[in-house]
Amino acid sequence: MRIPILKIQNILLVSVQIELDDQSALQLQEDLLTKIQETAAGGIVLDLTSLDMVDSFIGKVIGDIVSMSKLMGSNVVITGIQPAVAITLIELGISLNGVLTAMDLEKGVDLLKSAV
Structure with a gap:
């Protein structure tokens, strides 16, 4: 199942609404970079x-998506990180240096607009 990527002005919105498995995560990475x-x-x-x-x-x-997106010139804001996800990312040593975060999608868009 593909995750929709919406374009609003100069911003791409990606809202993951399914549990990611390995294949759907890799598909999201490829689709987003394209x-x-x-x-x-x-x-x-x-x-x-x-x-x-x-x-x-x-x-x-997720860490690779952030790094690759930044290499391609896109600022990244991650929204809605649940506590268990944050703990796992830190325990795995996945660095999200320079990535802005927000509690919800609306605040994330506002934050990104002020950063771009």
Whole structure:
């Protein structure tokens, strides 16, 4: 199942509404990087509100998505990180340096607009 990527002005909105498995996480990574290239988006809001937990592979893919997006010139804001997800990312040593975070999608879009 593909995760929709919406474009609003110069921002891509990605709201993960399913539990990610390895295949869907890799598909999201590929789809998002392609969309960044096609649109030259200046920012991405990655909403993880629906993710209750992540395993090491999904955590790595999230970190990779952030790093690759930044390499392609897009600022990233992650919204809605649940406590278990935050704990897992830190325990895995996944660095999200320079990534802005917000509690919800609306605040994430506002934060990104002020940063872009």
